[in-house]
Amino acid sequence: MITVEDLRVTFNVGNRQIHAVQGISFDVAAGETFGIVGESGSGKSTVLKAIAGLVQSTSTALEVNGRAAAQRRSRADRRMMQFVFQDPYASLHPRQTVDDILREPLSIHGVGSKDEKVEAAMADVGLQAIHRFRYPHQLSGGQRQRVAIARALILQPPVLLMDEPTSALDVSIQAEILNLLARLRRSYSLTSILVSHDLAVVVHLCDRVAIMQSGRLVEIVTADALQGGTATAEYTRKLVAASRGFQRSNA
Amino acid sequence: MSEAPASRRQAILGNTYRAVRTILVNPAALAGLLIVVVLVLAAVFAPWLAMGQTPLRPDLANRLAAPSSLHWFGTDELGRDIYARTLFGARVTLTIVALVSVVVVPIGLAVGTVAGYFGGWIDTVLMRITDIFLAFPKLILALAFAAALGPGIENAVIAIALTAWPAYARIARSETMTIARSDFIQATVLQGASTWRILFRHIVPLCLSSVIVRLTLDMAGIILTAAGLGFLGLGAQPPTAEWGAMVSAGRDVILDQWWVATIPGLAIFIVSLGFNLLGDGLRDVFDPKST
Numbered sequence: 191m192i193t194v195e196d197l198r199v200t201f202n203v204g205n206r207q208i209h210a211v212q213g214i215s216f217d218v219a220a221g222e223t224f225g226i227v228g229e230s231g232s233g234k235s236t237v238l239k240a241i242a243g244l245v246q247s248t249s250t251a252l253e254v255n256g257r258a259a260a261q262r263r264s265r266a267d268r269r270m271m272q273f274v275f276q277d278p279y280a281s282l283h284p285r286q287t288v289d290d291i292l293r294e295p296l297s298i299h300g301v302g303s304k305d306e307k308v309e310a311a312m313a314d315v316g317l318q319a320i321h322r323f324r325y326p327h328q329l330s331g332g333q334r335q336r337v338a339i340a341r342a343l344i345l346q347p348p349v350l351l352m353d354e355p356t357s358a359l360d361v362s363i364q365a366e367i368l369n370l371l372a373r374l375r376r377s378y379s380l381t382s383i384l385v386s387h388d389l390a391v392v393v394h395l396c397d398r399v400a401i402m403q404s405g406r407l408v409e410i411v412t413a414d415a416l417q418g419g420t421a422t423a424e425y426t427r428k429l430v431a432a433s434r435g436f437q438r439s440n441a
Numbered sequence: 442m443s444e445a446p447a448s449r450r451q452a453i454l455g456n457t458y459r460a461v462r463t464i465l466v467n468p469a470a471l472a473g474l475l476i477v478v479v480l481v482l483a484a485v486f487a488p489w490l491a492m493g494q495t496p497l498r499p500d501l502a503n504r505l506a507a508p509s510s511l512h513w514f515g516t517d518e519l520g521r522d523i524y525a526r527t528l529f530g531a532r533v534t535l536t537i538v539a540l541v542s543v544v545v546v547p548i549g550l551a552v553g554t555v556a557g558y559f560g561g562w563i564d565t566v567l568m569r570i571t572d573i574f575l576a577f578p579k580l581i582l583a584l585a586f587a588a589a590l591g592p593g594i595e596n597a598v599i600a601i602a603l604t605a606w607p608a609y610a611r612i613a614r615s616e617t618m619t620i621a622r623s624d625f626i627q628a629t630v631l632q633g634a635s636t637w638r639i640l641f642r643h644i645v646p647l648c649l650s651s652v653i654v655r656l657t658l659d660m661a662g663i664i665l666t667a668a669g670l671g672f673l674g675l676g677a678q679p680p681t682a683e684w685g686a687m688v689s690a691g692r693d694v695i696l697d698q699w700w701v702a703t704i705p706g707l708a709i710f711i712v713s714l715g716f717n718l719l720g721d722g723l724r725d726v727f728d729p730k731s732t
Binding site for chain 2: 242243244263264265266267268269271272273275276277280281282283284285287289294295298299323338341345
């Protein structure tokens with residue numbers, strides 16, 4: 191479904207070049223949820239943005255749904271792939287109501303029966319009708335992220351990219367959103383890539399997980415292996431140990 | 442009005458009500474709104490409010506008459522009723538203000554959002570042009586244009602508009618640069634929206650509020666520039682009743698017949714103040730978190 195081969199991203203900052211992603215390759219099967227974890231600055235979000243076409247990248251192959259994902263994307267290309275951002279406070283237009291936000295993708299792609307689709311999308315992510323004409327600042331963080339998810343799914347894309355979809359939310363809300371994503375993934379039979387620094391989130395949602403460190407792929411392991419601590423690479427084991435937090439016996 | 446509107450129309454009505462309420466509960470903004478409303482009404486109903494006086498008919502036997510029950514604000518050096526002239530002057534002022542806004546806001550928004558969104562050499566070229574216009578002293582440039590194009594209201598409008606748009610381009614550009622990098626614009630890009638759709642439907646509405654606030658605050662300056670051009674004889678031409686030209690005409694007799702220059706001067710002052718107060722109030726309305 192998604193093929194990434196030797197993906198490289200380089201940013202020019204002043205006179206310096208920053209090699210944010212240095213040759214990453216992986217495949218995501220149809221219906222699979224693929225996780226990317228790593229510490230801050232490991233380039234995991236950049237990989238996702240490169241696949242989405244938000245940052246310039248070079249690769250020997252970058253295919254989504256059997257079609258080459260070029261640097262310039264057509265409207266039909268865009269429709270195949272939607273994105274959920276990390277910060278639900280920044281990813282919704284502050285002057286548009288939930289209704290406006292959800293109608294926008296429909297009117298861009300000239301989809302009819304907008305009212306029914308908006309209602310269905312809102313119900314799908316657990317928003318009530320009273321939220322429909324609210325502005326983002328009148329909603330809670332969890333509700334905003336639900337709006338962002340509804341917006342991403344309203345065109346029924348086969349591929350969903352998620353960049354830390356829960357890390358800006360309260361712990362209690364995180365679980366709700368994760369369960370929502372798990373349910374939607376099944377009902378929409380989505381192929382998705384989830385980027386997170388939170389191993390628990392990735393293990394909960396993903397089948398296979400790529401571990402990244404300073405722009406390179408350390409290894410790709412199954413979620414079970416990651417959870418069971420049977421990962422082979424030294425760095426992965428350190429990451430797992432770090433995510434378990436402070437333990438008295440280690441001290 | 443309800444916290445959970447059932448239809449789009451109800452939601453729009455509710456939000457309009459909240460916006461109006463924000464202005465009405467602010468005494469200064471309400472005063473500004475009232476002044477502007479009175480100005481508009483005065484301009485529209487000038488012939489009826491003039492109480493049988495006309496702004497243009499001279500009455501040389503009765504020149505420079507003091508305010509009386511017949512001539513509420515006295516008469517000027519040709520015996521024309523100053524009350525009627527002030528009322529009709531509101532028409533000229535409103536025309537200038539409206540025309541300048543209609544010209545300045547679209548130009549400023551277009552230049553600013555395009556420069557801010559595309560960046561690169563487009564930004565450099567557009568902003569250097571803006572800098573050139575900003576570098577000229579406003580009134581001097583307006584004077585030069587009015588002098589070159591010939592005196593008259595239309596040319597005064599063009600002259601003022603030419604000097605006023607760079608500020609709007611600057612505001613729109615800086616707003617656009619922050620907005621363009623935000624996630625919600627990226628999300629719209631990823632939905633497949635065209636660049637023009639993003640500019641007009643997502644970025645311009647966000648820039649519009651600060652531009653409108655700036656415009657209402659600038660109104661005073663526009664009115665004063667128009668009056669200044671009129672005062673110097675480069676704006677509206679006699680016998681048109683225009684406040685700046687009226688002040689100019691009263692200059693020679695300001696010590697003996699104070700009302701000739703004072704009344705239109707007061708009108709300029711009050712209307713400028715009204716627009717300023719209204720602009721402050723609108724700033725609160727347009728803050729998305731206040732409604």
